[in-house]
Amino acid sequence: MRLGWYAGASTALAGTVVLSAFYQRANFYSAMVYLAQSNFCLLVLVNFSLLLYSSFVYGLTRMFFGPLRAVEVEQLTERAWFAITETCLAMTIFREEIGAWFLVMFAALVTGKVWGWIGDGRVEVLEQQPPANPRLFHLRLSLSLTLSFIYDIYILRYTINTVIQQARPNMMVMFLFEFAVLATSSWRTAARYALSLTEQNIQESQKRKRLAERRQEVRQEREAIIRQREAAAAAGEEVSDEPLPNEDDIDEMDIEVPGWSAKGEFVLWLDLVTDLVKLGIYIVFFFMLLAFYGLPIHIMRDLFMTARDFIKRLGALMRYRKAIQEMNRYPDATQEDLGREDTCIICREEMRPWDPENNPGAMDRIRPKKLPCGHILHLGCLKSWLERQQVCPTCRSPVTLSENARAAQNRAAGLRIEIGGGRPADQQPPANPGAAPVQGQQNGGAQPEQRPAGPRIFNFGPLRVGFGANGQQVRELAQQFGMPQAALNQQGLAPPTPGAGTPIVAGTTATVSPLPTGDNLQNVGTLLSQADQQS
Template structure:
């Protein structure tokens, strides 16, 4: 942050010198503008100054909506940025004939917007484990989400309008990216609402895990659909999009895995109350009467979700704790033995 003012000052000085040189040597406004728009040195200076202004804007947005970033957020931001740059370079093998200054500007803008989407997702995830959250934090997150959504929709509107008017171009790549970003933004906001509702209930909302499970399932299906449609469009106009093969496969694999988990979950939780017998006083006395999932004592005469249930392996857990655990994996949390027949 300390180096940013110096970088901005040097960039401003460089672009000032370039503009002054253009006006001095061309003497008239129009020839000077032609020089600035065609000279490689002038374009580099102007582009560098625009990048410096974007960094200033990034710091302002971060300070307004996020405050100080945690170390884990910074590390993940660097990793994701590196991966995004590599993926875009691979994508340019398809659109290499359309590489120009507009592409560079769109790419930098996309990377800028992506970075804040990543930070928003990380911050939403952090709210689940944060000890306390002020009302101001909630307002900032909601406003941040609205701002990002406005940017996504504005860029999509521009890209769709340009594509309808001029036909398919490299803008398809950026349009696809903004669709994915908007989708993940809605998913992140839905998770934020679920987490907030659970916090209001002091972490006792038993349906939270189920809601998140269904949300992730629908998200994977939607992302698979978007990737597949984009793959077909690029294949129809530009040929085989090699850079998308891996992403399409990974998305399909994740969706298939999620469906398999969903089927197993539905099978094991169907009539969960009748599938596993109630734990007796002898079961709790010979074993551990503390549910290792919630770390609370189990009582034989408890009712509803607090009723202790015994798995085939002999370990006992609260009914609602067991249901929540089985949403993620179908194995005993103590001995890892499968609960499936």
């Protein structure tokens, strides 16, 4: 409703200023001069031109994409604000060259970005769920992606030719790099759409092949039952009246296919290469503007986000390949394991024990695998999950064996430090039998063992700072850093030996709880410096 009021008011104002100009001036030329020299008339006409252009783009969007969903409108609004803000910051760099042509190029840039965002979102929707009308959906999406890529390449070529002809840095340099990034994003979206189409074709061919095999099995089973009945009738035995299996009763929805398992790695490589190209474009653009105009504030966010995404995708790809290599080392879930947990947390389907001998038609993707943390998932669901994250979807622990063992060691070491450096309760050494029993033990009651006070631990992101550590905790910390026993003796942190007044009984071990000392913090610093020198 508000948009309708805006369109009506803009049209009325534009018509009013044009009629007023022709009424006040005698001929067409003088009327055009009046409209061009009046700031108010220019503002009204530019606003009306933007309204017409927006209406044209909206019509093309409805024709190629159909009605937009609410989530798409929200995402477009959020991204458009960032794009407009960055362009306003760019105006501060090219403020001497701002004019009508700058607004035209800016409108063209926003149009290309909006089309790219919508196309990328539609490809993601295609990967998540099949469309209601596949023929119309694919026709619209393929035409829109092709038109978007041609549009970006055409304007990129125009900006390159303009920069070469002018042979000086100006606002066209900014649009050159912007459309280069936009063309890269359009290429990535088109390549991902091609991968999705390839996956669908592979699944369809696998489904047709599996359906033909299943129908052949039903026909063979039907012929075998008919022969058995004929043999029974010839022998004078009673013939069963059960209905024969029919191959037409097979539903295509019940056919399971392995799919295209290599798609996930291709998508990761595609995103990594795209981020690498975009990062190179942003770096060149950043240093070029820095050399001629000063610090380009408007692309610092994009440069940082692209560099961060590239590093994250590179690490994710390396972890994914490592997890895929170690996936075959994961044991299959047994019947006892599935008795405790028989539902896959990703697909929410029931898991069954893997028995390829008795069930030769079972797909490898439904094979239940037990992760190092103990949780069970389908093999296919696990592969699809590893494309996004390399941790368990239930407990968030690493899925690779080496990282899981390292995380367990770190948790155990941190637990020992936090509880005061003592051993767990089931590994505590026996108490000193030579000491006098306390009153509770004389009466037959169990007196809980008192642990030494642990340090106060403060977490500052990846840093952990502790205060009030005693000598035993310092020794354990030094052992974790690989300090030799001689260095501990030099610092006076060797394990305490029982004194002369402490009775020792054969077969037992005397333990002395060291008291906190004021020099432990200095000792820790000395040990850490020695560890750095040795490493």
